[in-house]
Amino acid sequence: MNYRAWNHRCWLVSYMTREQVLHELEKSRNWAGLHVADNCCFHHRRRLMLRILKDSKLENTSPVYSVEVSEVWKPLWLHRRFLSLCWMKQFATNLHDISISNSFNSFIDNELHLLNSCSTVPDNDFEDFQTQATYSATYILWLTK
Secondary structure: OHHHHHHHHHHHHHHOOHHHHHHHHHHHHHHHHHOOOOHHHHHHHHHHHHHHHHHHHHOOOOHHHHHHHHHHHHHHHHHHHHHHHHHHHHHHOOOOOHHHHHHHHHHHHHHHHHHHHHHHOOOOOOOOHHHHHHHHHHHHHHHHO
16 A cells, blocks of 8 residues: 555655645655655655656746756765765775775776766756766865765
8 A cells, every 4th residue: 555655755756836845846846855764755765856857848947946856866876875975985905805896996987987977978958967967077186086
């Protein structure tokens, strides 16, 4: 029944106003923080974020709405930064081990590939190209520091 309830909420997203979508995104963020094992909420948040991006492409993207779209993506990059920091701290003490050293190098290569893809993906209906490029570049600068 939980899945059906969340699936119904996902269906309702297409009928929400922009303000309702932003409110629902904030509300679901708080809920997801308390129920991290329930992936249905993350699917719902994905649908909300895609709706925001779709609307931003359909409108002439007012400066205020551009800031809202940018703020939607910021926590995702900050979370990735947190996970990267935890990963690096965990394995930094054992970099003399060849397998861990190779794993670390692979991690850095993958992150650089992410930067490249976020910086070169063409603008389409479901991407906020400039915001993704900015956050990925900031993340890589932080990572190299």
